Amino acid sequence: MTRKDWRIFLLTALLIAAFPWMVQPVKAVSHYVDVMVFAGIFALVCLGVTMLMGYAGQVSMAQAAFFGIGAYTSAILTGRFALDPWLAMPAGASLAALVAWVVGIPALRLKGHYLAMATLGFGVIVHIILNEEVEWTGGPSGMADLPGLHVLGWKLSTELAWYYFVWGTVFLALLFCFHVLHSRVGRALRAIHEEESAAEAMGVPTARYKVQVFVLSAVLAAVAGSLYTHFVTCLNPSSFNLMWSIRFILMVMVGGMQSLWGALLGTVLMTFVGNEWLHVFAEFEILVYGAILLVVALFLPKGLVSLFTRKPIVHNA
Amino acid sequence: MDERSKRPHAALLQLRNVQMQFGGVTALKGISYDVPSGIVQAVIGPNGAGKTTLFHCISGLLTPTAGEILFRGLPIGGLPPHRIAGLGISRTFQHVALFKSMTVLENVMIGRHPRTFSGFWSAGLRFPRMRREERRILEEAGHYLEFVGLSGERDLPAGALPLGKQKILEIARALATQPTLLLLDEPAGGLNMRETEELGELILRICETGITVTLVEHDMNLVMEISHRILVIHYGEHLATGTPEEIKDHPAVIEAYLGGG
Amino acid sequence: MDSFSLGSALLQYTVSGLTIGVIYALVAIGYNIIYNVTEIINFAQGEFVMLGGLFAVFFAQSLHLPIFLAFVAAIGLTGLTGFAMERLVIRRARSSTVLSLIIITIAVSILLKGTAMFWWGKNPYSLPPFSSGRPFIVLGAAIQRQAVWIFAVSAIVVVCLTLFFRRSAYGKAMLASADNPSAARMVGIPVRQMVLLSFTLSAAIGAAAGVSITPISLMEYDRGALLGLKGFGAAVLGGLGQFFGALVAGIVLGLAESFCAGYLSSGYKDAVALVILLLALFFKPEGLFGSREAAKLKRF
Numbered sequence: 116m117t118r119k120d121w122r123i124f125l126l127t128a129l130l131i132a133a134f135p136w137m138v139q140p141v142k143a144v145s146h147y148v149d150v151m152v153f154a155g156i157f158a159l160v161c162l163g164v165t166m167l168m169g170y171a172g173q174v175s176m177a178q179a180a181f182f183g184i185g186a187y188t189s190a191i192l193t194g195r196f197a198l199d200p201w202l203a204m205p206a207g208a209s210l211a212a213l214v215a216w217v218v219g220i221p222a223l224r225l226k227g228h229y230l231a232m233a234t235l236g237f238g239v240i241v242h243i244i245l246n247e248e249v250e251w252t253g254g255p256s257g258m259a260d261l262p263g264l265h266v267l268g269w270k271l272s273t274e275l276a277w278y279y280f281v282w283g284t285v286f287l288a289l290l291f292c293f294h295v296l297h298s299r300v301g302r303a304l305r306a307i308h309e310e311e312s313a314a315e316a317m318g319v320p321t322a323r324y325k326v327q328v329f330v331l332s333a334v335l336a337a338v339a340g341s342l343y344t345h346f347v348t349c350l351n352p353s354s355f356n357l358m359w360s361i362r363f364i365l366m367v368m369v370g371g372m373q374s375l376w377g378a379l380l381g382t383v384l385m386t387f388v389g390n391e392w393l394h395v396f397a398e399f400e401i402l403v404y405g406a407i408l409l410v411v412a413l414f415l416p417k418g419l420v421s422l423f424t425r426k427p428i429v430h431n432a
Numbered sequence: 433m434d435e436r437s438k439r440p441h442a443a444l445l446q447l448r449n450v451q452m453q454f455g456g457v458t459a460l461k462g463i464s465y466d467v468p469s470g471i472v473q474a475v476i477g478p479n480g481a482g483k484t485t486l487f488h489c490i491s492g493l494l495t496p497t498a499g500e501i502l503f504r505g506l507p508i509g510g511l512p513p514h515r516i517a518g519l520g521i522s523r524t525f526q527h528v529a530l531f532k533s534m535t536v537l538e539n540v541m542i543g544r545h546p547r548t549f550s551g552f553w554s555a556g557l558r559f560p561r562m563r564r565e566e567r568r569i570l571e572e573a574g575h576y577l578e579f580v581g582l583s584g585e586r587d588l589p590a591g592a593l594p595l596g597k598q599k600i601l602e603i604a605r606a607l608a609t610q611p612t613l614l615l616l617d618e619p620a621g622g623l624n625m626r627e628t629e630e631l632g633e634l635i636l637r638i639c640e641t642g643i644t645v646t647l648v649e650h651d652m653n654l655v656m657e658i659s660h661r662i663l664v665i666h667y668g669e670h671l672a673t674g675t676p677e678e679i680k681d682h683p684a685v686i687e688a689y690l691g692g693g
Numbered sequence: 694m695d696s697f698s699l700g701s702a703l704l705q706y707t708v709s710g711l712t713i714g715v716i717y718a719l720v721a722i723g724y725n726i727i728y729n730v731t732e733i734i735n736f737a738q739g740e741f742v743m744l745g746g747l748f749a750v751f752f753a754q755s756l757h758l759p760i761f762l763a764f765v766a767a768i769g770l771t772g773l774t775g776f777a778m779e780r781l782v783i784r785r786a787r788s789s790t791v792l793s794l795i796i797i798t799i800a801v802s803i804l805l806k807g808t809a810m811f812w813w814g815k816n817p818y819s820l821p822p823f824s825s826g827r828p829f830i831v832l833g834a835a836i837q838r839q840a841v842w843i844f845a846v847s848a849i850v851v852v853c854l855t856l857f858f859r860r861s862a863y864g865k866a867m868l869a870s871a872d873n874p875s876a877a878r879m880v881g882i883p884v885r886q887m888v889l890l891s892f893t894l895s896a897a898i899g900a901a902a903g904v905s906i907t908p909i910s911l912m913e914y915d916r917g918a919l920l921g922l923k924g925f926g927a928a929v930l931g932g933l934g935q936f937f938g939a940l941v942a943g944i945v946l947g948l949a950e951s952f953c954a955g956y957l958s959s960g961y962k963d964a965v966a967l968v969i970l971l972l973a974l975f976f977k978p979e980g981l982f983g984s985r986e987a988a989k990l991k992r993f
């Protein structure tokens with residue numbers, strides 16, 4: 116991490132730590148803590164999306180599927196088999212990693228539109244399975260009464276506890292991602308994005324890295340899914356459909372997918388937009404999403420952070 | 433006993449009847465040629481002769497449809513490019529293929545990739561071994577920049593450099609992989625006279641460090657000045673080989689360049 | 694008796710597989726036209742199918758137009774939507790990255806779907822068949838009259854397109870701008886206009902599929918994505934850009950889906966086409982009829 120990143124990191128950490136104390140006394144916004152728990156859970160997914168799409172340049176329309184794999188693995192193992200959540204969570208992450216690996220090896224040989232379609236198709240298949248395997252998943256009506264989470268013997272019983280736990284996790288994941296980016300591996304990922312065959316010729320095993328970063332993004336999504344399960348304690352497949360994969364991408368795009376800070380900013384912003392400010396539109400919020408997506412892709416492809424950073428001119432030789 | 437003393441006559445790179453077909457187009461019609469160690473070897477030929485295709489085959493970006501490529505006696509045809517880079521072949525591209533939004537220094541740091549080891553876990557968790565390695569990469573990349581004379585631009589994005597410097601940066605990036613064989617595809621393309629002259633000196637300095645250089649080039653002055661041997665290909669076929677003097681007066685070469693265009 | 698009904702069930706599944714298969718083929722052809730000219734995969738293709746169906750419902754039921762007029766009007770209006778999509782959106786995205794382009798067509802698809810929900814709500818709508826009457830009974834299997842219409846519509850579309858691209862100057866110009874846009878521009882082909890035409894045409898063909906299928910399987914606002922995905926499966930399996938391949942592959946997908954629904958599990962019938970799509974993408978991205986060399990030149 117650069118010195119600037121450390122400064123932003125500390126500032127953001129302080130802001131996040133202070134946030135509940137700022138909003139809780141004000142009745143009208145005190146439930147923002149709750150919204151922020153969701154934002155934190157989504158932020159985990161979006162960190163993975165940023166690594167995969169923003170840095171390595173590989174499209175995935177299947178992140179909601181990995182989110183779902185984590186969520187349902189936790190739900191099934193804890194709800195039906197009374198397994199400890201802390202064992203179910205790594206199980207979910209491992210399953211997601213395995214699936215990402217198996218799907219990723221052939222899928223990531225594809226590029227651009229084809230990769231998008233392949234991951235999209237995979238995501239829809241997972242969604243169909245969640246709907247159809249009624250004995251396991253409860254089908255379209257899903258599962259309820261799932262257990263909450265204990266951390267070091269303490270039950271996360273309040274939203275405030277969840278808030279600090281989730282955001283603590285986010286910051287750990289953020290650190291991990293930053294360190295990866297400022298390393299040999301991170302440079303290789305960016306190189307793959309910019310000039311794949313040059314990267315290959317410079318000794319970067321591009322196929323392996325692409326699969327690895329896909330697995331990383333799947334694991335982050337799966338862990339987020341497990342947290343989601345224990346936070347809301349009920350599930351149904353509609354939280355894991357294609358629209359959610361698109362929403363994760365939208366969150367990252369709004370903030371700026373070539374920066375982890377952008378991803379974080381976009382996630383928080385879009386979570387508030389989705390959970391709070393779009394309620395007036397009821398089910399027509401989908402129109403607003405489409406419009407935001409279109410405007411961002413057309414006019415602000417590098418996201419909000421690009422408004423704050425100046426990029427030097429790059430000649431195309 | 434090292435490999436070379438065991439096989440004193442084995443060339444560094446051996447091409448055995450290398451062929452490359454794209455659908456109906458045959459870009460290489462069976463090239464056989466040996467590149468001995470330690471020299472500057474030029475490959476010339478009119479546009480479309482198949483020079484770039486030959487480099488793609490050697491560096492693994494293309495798999496020859498027939499024939500064999502041996503590097504230090506090992507068959508490398510069909511290996512993925514990153515493996516070939518690891519074995520000690522590096523290259524530049526005819527059309528500059530830098531990582532444009534990364535800095536000059538970072539571009540060269542990528543070149544250290546095949547000589548370093550840390551992966552996702554050691555990077556993400558910042559193991560001490562990884563941090564040491566990272567410092568070493570930084571230091572070594574700095575040396576390569578110094579060697580080619582780009583230290584002053586190290587923190588600029590590569591895409592912001594003028595073309596001449598971009599071409600030099602590509603060479604630095606390739607050198608950073610510590611190649612035994614360096615392939616340069618039209619390194620002087622788009623350079624002015626002074627830059628071309630400096631490039632010639634740089635190539636000779638590279639050769640002096642013991643790296644074998646193979647270059648594709650259209651600038652005949654440069655080719656004649658710096659290369660020890662020249663291979664001429666024409667329509668994917670081996671036309672002639674020899675020293676610069678021999679090639680200059682070779683009737684078939686004159687014919688190809690003046691007649692065929 | 695038993696073997697007879699087994700046989701007629703088989704026939705029945707075959708007929709419904711063929712019917713839905715040619716619909717997928719039409720959707721695939723829509724992808725192919727845009728891809729051929731722009732190398733864009735239009736993620737909003739499925740929404741054109743949905744719009745076609747719902748527009749026809751609007752013309753036939755709200756405006757009480759005869760079904761054939763409704764058919765033509767729906768195709769025209771959807772074509773206009775495709776036209777607008779190119780004019781208002783795609784044209785602005787000329788210099789976008791592939792990733793942005795993907796996002797942009799997805800955004801358009803969301804907007805179309807949302808607008809459809811806004812107008813028509815979430816209920817499925819039906820449309821009278823193009824001609825009324827009892828189904829034909831062939832060897833114990835019932836063939837709905839609408840199925841025959843679907844075959845006819847697809848046949849007409851395929852024949853017209855083949856003629857258009859092979860014979861007409863416009864069609865040839867379109868293919869040329871696909872092959873090599875800058876060369877095409879140099880010989881005076883208005884490439885932008887060709888792109889515009891490709892979107893219009895492809896939307897219209899999608900609509901034709903949508904109107905034809907609505908009398909059999911109803912239509913609602915959110916059917917686009919899955920229809921689009923399956924149509925894309927047919928396009929890939931047939932070799933992207935190839936019309937005949939799309940037709941064969943569409944039918945293969947339709948049959949696979951129909952047999953799965955009949956003999957295995959109706960819940961997983963949607964997954965069948967998607968699994969075939971993935972297998973095709975993973976192991977034969979050049980398609981059954983595409984050549985590997987030609988495929989390598991394309992931007993996968």
Ligand SMILES: Nc1ncnc2c1ncn2[C@@H]1O[C@H](COP(=O)(O)OP(=O)(O)O)[C@@H](O)[C@H]1O
Nearest residue numbers: 454457459477478479480481482483484485486
């Ligand atoms: N990917 C490819 N697909 C089809 N033909 C190709 C491809 N790459 C090169 N060619 C053809 O191979 C021949 C040799 O090209 P190239 O190696 O680039 O020539 P040179 O570098 O000598 O100018 C040319 O006729 C070119 O059109």
Ligand SMILES: [Mg+2]
Nearest residue numbers: 483484485526
């Ligand atoms: Mg060349």
